[in-house]
Amino acid sequence: MSQAKPLGGTIFTPFFIAMMVVFAIGMYFLGVRFMNGIGAVANINGGYPWGIWVVYDVVIGTALACGGYALAITIYLFNKGQYHPLMRAALLASLLGYALGGVGAFIDMGRYWQFYHLMMPKHMNFNSVMLEVGLCVATYILVLIIEFAPAFLERIGAKGLLKALDKVLFLFIAIGILLPTMHQSSLGSFLVAMGYKISPLWQSLYMQPVLALLTALCMGFSIVIFEASMSKAAFDLDDETHLLSKIGKIIVGLLTAYLVVRFGEIIVHGKFGLIFTSGKNSVLFILETALFVIPLVILTSEKKRNNPSTLLWAAVSMLFAGSLYRFNAFLLTYNPGPGYSYFPSVGEIMVTLGIIAFEVMTYIVLVKTLPVLHKPKHA
Amino acid sequence: MKGDFETLEKRLGVSRRDFLKYCTGIAASLGLSTSDAIAMAEAVAKPKKRPVVIWLHGQECTGPTESLLRSEHPTLDRLILEMVSLEYHQTLDSGAGHKVEHMKELSMKENAGKYLLVVEGAIPTKDGGVYCKIAGTTMLDHTIEAAEHAAAIIAFGSCASWGGVQSASPNPTGAQGAQSVLPGKTVVNIPGCPPNPYNFLATVMHFLTFGTLPELDNQNRPKFAYGRLIHENCERRPHFDAGRFAKEFGDEGHKKGYCLYKLGCKGPETHANCPAVEFNDIGGGTWPIGVGHPCFGCAEEGVGFTKPLFSLADVKTHTPPNQFPTIEQREETSGMTAGAAAVGGAAIGAIVGAAAVASKKLGSSESSDSQE
């Protein structure tokens, strides 16, 4: 049984109210989108069918929500039970990230009133990556709810139900590891069908799922570090640096594997020269690679790994690296042909920020009211 | 047949050759074949009995009659007078007063169900129609009475078709076209201000020859004359397609004969055959647009006398201009705006800032931890 406790305290802090304002602005633009169509808010066009609502909210948002997935692998596959104290917070962040990714997908869906066609066998196209991602993400949200349910059940004191759930939870944990493996890799497979529109530096065809999965795992572990560090700073919690620095070690391994595959693919396909001759894309590639290398350098050093401050910076750099990798592939270097361009509109960004604000607000409310985090011993 | 034409030559004072040419011309404007032109010629040359015509005048300027009188085919007026028996017409009747009115009543009774009724001018309906009276009776009553036993009814001119200038807002007399005061009757509308006389003549000839009215559109206008927009046959259309416009009267584009659309030409929303038939039989582009004035839309209800003269017309038939997008040109693509860049930058900055604050706090707590 976990020793997590609700943090308690006031909910409506000035920060929380600021988040509410951002959320309200986002909702206004969302209203416009549903009244007057996507084009009334978003800048997506004939050449760029996907803007930040897909690329940030879904592709990056769910990768950032891989904390639960990454920890589940560590705890249940590699049998590292000591990470348990981090699990609930990670699961909550995953649940919020995925749920809002789902909301983002729904908002962006042009014919959202027919979304259930994804679940109707007569409509399904099994060749489609989108079908697999859609179904996987929808199922995974349900699995995450079940996995997080104990926190809620503990709060209301439903002991019987808690016990019953604990008996079958292993099955959901297993599914909860399989599903992200499938759809996080498939988010990379999307790029295969887009062919030449993806810049050669990011179009690795059959390596796409591998790269997507490795970066998603790196981001998942990094978000655990990020979240724990931020929570610790915000709520003055127990020091968990010893756990986090070990996670940093896992990231080193994954990151090394990623960089080997990434550069291996580029070198094998004779694209190495493009790194320096692609103009704007070269700059983005080098910036992205630098962001990947920074955490590698920090985390390889044991001293830096054990310093909570540099550890946090390594995680932040990793999160930006994974996000930029996705932004680069899907948007910044995406080239559907001459004459097309895309940059999100203010309204479009505000909707995304509104969703993030909602995520942050829900996280704050839930950690204050449900047993998620570990309270300081001396409190 | 040859004999018929010889007597006709005497009767009408036209040569047989000119007469057949005239009939072929009328048939052509109706879109009929040469054999129909011969049938038409025969119908005129050998009338079974000249059909009686009753011609009423309401609120108007006598434009349609004047226009008809100016049709310049040889001795057209005589042709009409010989072809039909015009038994009542306030402008052309030599008699006047009660005697003429009496003759009209007699004729209508005698030819009940066989005469052709032509209405010219609008019919005021407000206050019982008192704003237009002939021989003590309102135009409204005259029209209803004459329509009762008419074989066919033709509303000649925009006033009779849908009210014309009298019906312009605020329409103080409640002026209406013949059609709207004769519910249940088929009224052939030949709008225009003035209307083209050949559209009238062709309709009458069709009725004389085949005993039926020509094919009508949903506003009861003969399709042969009003089936197309002026825009579709306009001689200045290539300038429209190429985007060459006169922007004000007398400017360079106007002198060069460019399209008058931007001067308010209503050709794109007015149905009439003006560009094909023109006016006054002198050729050389003698019609409003031909002489450099935008079409006023006189023949189209809801356009002429309704829309301001120089306001831009609604284009009913959209076609691409004679310009081409380049390979690189796209519809609505979006660039970066300062606002969006600022909001996006602020969001990223907030995350980095939060991390920096947290990092500082973690660093200090660690040092304080180690001090403890």
Next chain:
Amino acid sequence: MMDRRSFLKTATLGTAAACVSTVAEARPNLEPSPEAVGMLYDSTLCVGCKACVSACKETNSMDPVIHGGNFQYDSAMDLSSDTLNVIKVYSNGTAEVKDSETDGFAFEKRSCMHCVDPGCVSVCPVTAMRKDPLTGIVTHHADACIGCRTCMGGCPYNVPQFEYDEAFGRIQKCQMCNQEGVERISKGGMTACAEVCPTGATLFGPRTQLLEEAKRRMTLKEGDTYNYPRGDISKPDSYHEKDLEANYHNHVWGEKEAGGTNVMHISAIPFDKLGMPPLEDRSYASMSETLQHTLYKGMALPAVALAGLTYMVKRNKDKDGEE
């Protein structure tokens, strides 16, 4: 108990097995249907009259695209949810000579290419994009569509277009005048654009005959006189004789590109100048499907993975509980 090493070993083996089966079961490009219908657009014959653009709008009841104050025109600049067919121009330098790459100009038609192995059909999650197995016509079915717009990304030609300005928009694309309610092809007719084309620059017909015709034209030399058919190549309305003013660029676009297309283009200047994308012979659909089917064939790999995962989680969790 499985330790990390043996887990990694198993995982590596599994990945290797997946890679082997990739090679073994690669899904090749789809082949053109022998009865496929299509169109041949000959840029050298196009005079830029845009009769096809007007006819297309009329047949598909689409609104004009208005730019700025030019509301007297339909001034569509590119394909959009209101434009399924548009004539664009390449121009260079003084743009005086037709069909010349330097100091010349050339027309190019943009409309759905009706791919033999269409990306839009492959990526659509709910089968809203369908390819007729007989005619090869690619149609869209809004009643199934969820509006995810993956088809737009999956189309090498950016053809499907979403009605962004509608609260309840839909995807629009050329359906070769054979969508429900129009069905010109099913009724034995031809596309509206081919029917109105005054020069036969847009020629309708069976793909095989059009390809033969295109290759015949490739053999012509500048100055040769050729009798060009109009309308439907299998039963032309009429012919017109024309002297070749420029040599054809020896390339039939759509014979092989990304598996080939049913709408093919020929021209006197290279296709990259006319905005055609950099495609190779292998279709992206075939690559994407090869990957998906390797990983998810019969859901075997995921099922095995789930069994393994369940076993390990159960064991580690129980052990964890004992702790």
